[in-house]
Amino acid sequence: xxxxxxxxxxxxxxxxxxxxxxxxxxxxxxxxxxxxxxxxxxxxxxxxxxxxxxxxxxxxxxxxxxxxxxxxxxxxxxxxxxxxxxxxxxxxxxxxxxxxxxxxxxxxxxxxxxxxxxxxxxxxxxxxxxxxxxxxxxxxxxxxxxxxxxxxxxxxxxxxxxxxxxxxxxxxxxxxxxxxxxxxxxxxxxxxxxxxxxxxxxxxxxxxxxxxxxxxxxxxxxxxxxxxxxxxxxxxxxxxxxxxxxxxxxxxxxxxxxxxxxxxxxxxxxxxxxxxxxxxxxxxxxxxxx
Amino acid sequence: xxxxxxxxxxxxxxxxxxxxxxxxxxxxxxxxxxxxxxxxxxxxxxxxxxxxxxxxxxxxxxxxxxxxxxxxxxxxxxxxxxxxxxxxxxxxxxxxxxxxxxxxxxxxxxxxxxxxxxxxxxxxxxxxxxxxxxxxxxxxxxxxxxxxxxxxxxxxxxxxxxxxxxxxxxxxxxxxxxxxxxxxxxxxxxxxxxxxxxxxxxxxxxxxxxxxxxxxxxxxxxxxxxxxxxxxxxxxxxxxxxxxx
Numbered sequence: 001x002x003x004x005x006x007x008x009x010x011x012x013x014x015x016x017x018x019x020x021x022x023x024x025x026x027x028x029x030x031x032x033x034x035x036x037x038x039x040x041x042x043x044x045x046x047x048x049x050x051x052x053x054x055x056x057x058x059x060x061x062x063x064x065x066x067x068x069x070x071x072x073x074x075x076x077x078x079x080x081x082x083x084x085x086x087x088x089x090x091x092x093x094x095x096x097x098x099x100x101x102x103x104x105x106x107x108x109x110x111x112x113x114x115x116x117x118x119x120x121x122x123x124x125x126x127x128x129x130x131x132x133x134x135x136x137x138x139x140x141x142x143x144x145x146x147x148x149x150x151x152x153x154x155x156x157x158x159x160x161x162x163x164x165x166x167x168x169x170x171x172x173x174x175x176x177x178x179x180x181x182x183x184x185x186x187x188x189x190x191x192x193x194x195x196x197x198x199x200x201x202x203x204x205x206x207x208x209x210x211x212x213x214x215x216x217x218x219x220x221x222x223x224x225x226x227x228x229x230x231x232x233x234x235x236x237x238x239x240x241x242x243x244x245x246x247x248x249x250x251x252x253x254x255x256x257x258x259x260x261x262x263x264x265x266x267x268x269x270x271x272x273x274x275x276x277x278x279x280x281x282x283x284x285x286x287x288x289x290x
Numbered sequence: 291x292x293x294x295x296x297x298x299x300x301x302x303x304x305x306x307x308x309x310x311x312x313x314x315x316x317x318x319x320x321x322x323x324x325x326x327x328x329x330x331x332x333x334x335x336x337x338x339x340x341x342x343x344x345x346x347x348x349x350x351x352x353x354x355x356x357x358x359x360x361x362x363x364x365x366x367x368x369x370x371x372x373x374x375x376x377x378x379x380x381x382x383x384x385x386x387x388x389x390x391x392x393x394x395x396x397x398x399x400x401x402x403x404x405x406x407x408x409x410x411x412x413x414x415x416x417x418x419x420x421x422x423x424x425x426x427x428x429x430x431x432x433x434x435x436x437x438x439x440x441x442x443x444x445x446x447x448x449x450x451x452x453x454x455x456x457x458x459x460x461x462x463x464x465x466x467x468x469x470x471x472x473x474x475x476x477x478x479x480x481x482x483x484x485x486x487x488x489x490x491x492x493x494x495x496x497x498x499x500x501x502x503x504x505x506x507x508x509x510x511x512x513x514x515x516x517x518x519x520x521x522x523x524x525x526x527x528x529x530x531x532x533x534x535x
Contacts, residue, residue, distance in 0.1 A: 025368065052412075072412035079411065091405035098398065100417035102372050122418040124456050125394075125448030131403060147455065177345040178367040289358065290343030 001169045005223040007037045007269070010193050013223065014038070014158060017066070019047040021108070021154075021189055023161035023182035024234060026053040027076040027242045029174070031162035031195045033230035036272070038064065039265050049108075049154055051101065051180065053234055054250060057083030058265065060093060061257045068093060069154060071101035075247050077288070082254040097132055105181055107154035112187030117150040124149065159189035162231045164213075164239060165205060166196035170221030173205055173213040176237035183216040192220050195227035197239055229273055229282035241287040246276060294511050296466055297322065297529040299485055300428065301520055302512035303469050305330035307426040307461040308381055313337040314423075315366070315380040322532055323383035323428050325354070328523050333516060341366045355526045375415070380423040381461060384416070388435075388442040389427060391479060391499035392449030393460050393472045395420070396442035403444060413446035420447035426461035430532050432468075432496045439498035450477035466533055467493050469509060474502035483509040 014020070020038075024030040035055045038046075045066040050056050052073035059065050061083040073084040087093035099107070100122050110118040119138065123129045129149070138150045161182045165173040172194055174182065186192040206213075233250065235242040253260040264275055273279045304326030308316045316338040318327035324343070328351030331338040342348050347364035366374070374380055386395035387410055397416060401407030419425055425447070429436050448458050450472060463470040463479075467488045474480035480502040481493060490503055512520070520529070 070412055072414045074411050080409075085409040088399065088406055088409035094404050098412050100413060101415045102376070102418040105369075105372060120418075121421055121456060124421060125445070125451065125454040125458075126413070126417040126420075127398075127403075127445040128413060128417050131444075177365075178369075180368055 003170045003221060003224045004168045004199060005225060007033065007225055010034060010223055010225055011037055011041045011043070013191065013193065014041070014043050016043050017045045018043075018157040019049065019155070021049040021156040021159040021185040022055045023159065023180065023185045024053065024055070024231070025051045025178070025180040026072070026074045027234045027247065028053070029162050029176055029180070029231050029236050030055045030234040031160045031227070031230060032232060032234060033227040033269050033272075034160045034162075034193065034195050034225065035059065036265050039261070049104070049156060051104070052081065052084065054081070054083075054247065057081045057250075060084050060087035061254070062261075063092070065093060067095040067097065069097040069099065069104070071099050071104045075251070076242070077244060078247055078251055082251040083257070086254050098128065099132070100128060103128070103149075103151050104154070105184060106151040108181060108184040108188040110151065110153035111155045112184050115153060117152045119148040120151050121148060154188060156185065156189035157191070159185040159192040160195070161185060161192060162195045162227065162236065164196070164236065165198045165200055166194055166224045167200060167202045167205060168224060169202065170194065170218035170224055171202060171205060171214060172196065172216070172218070172221065173210060174215050175213055175239075179215045186216045186220040191222040193223040193225060194221050195225045195230045197228055197230065197236060199224065199226050227269065229279050230269065232276060232282045235285075235288065237287055240283050240285040243276070243282070243285055294486075294517075295530065296485065296533050298512050298517055298520055299509060300430075300464050300466065301326045301329055301529065302516050303462070303509060304383060304426070304428055304464045305334060305516070307383065307464075308338055309334040311335060311338065311381050313339065313379070315339045315371070315374050317341070317380060317382040319382060320385050320428065321354070321528060322430065323385070325520065325523050325529060326383065326428075329516060329519050332519050339364070351523060353523050353525050355524070355528055372418075375419060375422050378423050380419075381426065382419055382423070383426040383428055384419075385428050385430070386416075386446070388438045389429070389463070390438050390440065390442045390449065392441065392451050393447070393458060393477070394442050394445045394449030394451075395427070395447035396444045398444040398446050400443050413444070416446035417448070420458045421456050424459040424461050427463040429463070429465040432465035432493070434496060434498040437497040437499065467496060468506075470501070478502050481506040483507050485509045486511070
């Protein structure tokens with residue numbers, strides 16, 4: 001069994017109009033090599049589902065997003081994402097489904113469980129329900145008879161996730177202390193593609209001691225892409241922290257995106273490494289402390 | 291009388307919101323609320339659970355902005371945060387961009403929703419937080435832009451509206467002008483204490499809705515022990531940059 005594919009083979013698996021879920025959280029462990037590859041491709045009209053960071057920002061500035069399903073878009077230490085803001089404030093991103101972070105999780109979980117929805121009380125009393133008219137309510141069939149929000153499943157065509165280690169069969173290890181909701185993205189998707197810092201032999205994944213870092217099963221994984229430094233400029237704990245100066249540069253070039261694109265997006269990963277100072281400079285980025 | 295800084299007054303007042311909570315997850319979002327949660331755990335409620343700002347529950351609050359040693363007591367990934375908050379055993383202190391007379395809060399966007407004048411974060415966890423657990427509020431610049439007339443532009447947090455079947459639980463609202471709550475008649479906004487050198491007119495002019503000022507005192511100044519702990523938690527004085535001027 002060998003699921004290792006190239007970035008080009010990954011792109012060949014995608015079609016315009018697909019719903020793509022992106023793992024990670026804000027400026028943390030985003031599959032940025034894969035996102036940049038999507039930016040370089042002719043794929044468009046995507047529905048993007050994300051706890052958003054620069055993944056969403058880049059896809060906004062590239063005009064790749066038809067619809068965004070999100071709980072937030074932020075660069076963490078830089079709270080507001082400039083590219084996403086611009087798309088919203090200029091009216092080029094009107095088709096959005098803004099959700100509570102937990103509702104987004106619930107939607108992925110419903111899809112993962114092959115259910116049409118999961119009930120919650122979250123959303124009542126807020127404008128989330130007003131701006132998501134597709135979300136309906138149900139009444140509890142039990143004695144309480146309370147009205148609940150029926151958070152619909154968020155079914156994904158494809159999930160993309162970045163991990164620290166993988167083997168060629170699709171066994172993955174996330175060594176960062178927080179696996180976020182990557183497991184649910186994988187379970188909610190028809191196909192999952194994983195970019196990884198390292199591809200190692202199965203016997204080198206660390207055995208019983210490290211098996212807890214295997215956050216979802218390999219049968220969910222359809223393709224493994226070698227991607228050292230592939231989360232840059234987001235963090236990939238414990239391998240590297242986020243590149244704050246790059247993120248500042250990225251933010252400041254929001255009105256000069258074609259220049260940023262030329263310098264950092266229209267490049268294959270090896271050239272991208274050179275453009276940001278070399279792969280060693282990525283691996284030397286300190287882990288942030290909050 | 292010793293001259294106290296507004297940052298220390300706010301941190302001291304904010305810390306007291308968790309004093310009677312027992313063992314809950316105390317989440318202070320932003321510098322002042324975070325310092326306040328740390329102060330509270332040291333000075334008022336050792337039962338509080340607080341995180342390192344990322345993934346671990348820490349046994350002892352640590353100073354910000356300097357080398358630190360984590361004394362970990364537990365694990366609090368985002369998944370665990372949701373599990374905890376859905377169970378209701380959390381009290382967060384948040385800083386919305388807008389808050390209104392119903393305690394509805396907005397961190398999503400300002401202006402027309404389709405094409406906002408200012409796009410902010412999105413509603414994050416506010417809808418779920420506000421319907422599941424107690425929230426307090428810290429506002430560093432109390433103005434009619436933050437305490438808005440009418441209703442907030444995008445309701446991220448459930449408020450005290452009559453038609454709501456669920457109601458929020460609001461602790462205190464700490465600002466640069468005073469300490470408030472929503473425990474007036476019909477959950478109206480009420481002044482509890484006014485900070486030194488602030489007058490009532492300023493509070494009323496800075497709030498876009500009615501403030502119940504029928505019963506208030508002057509804000510108690512932080513004790514010398516509290517100041518000592520705040521200095522320990524924020525040795526670089528980052529807290530002073532939060533307040534303009």
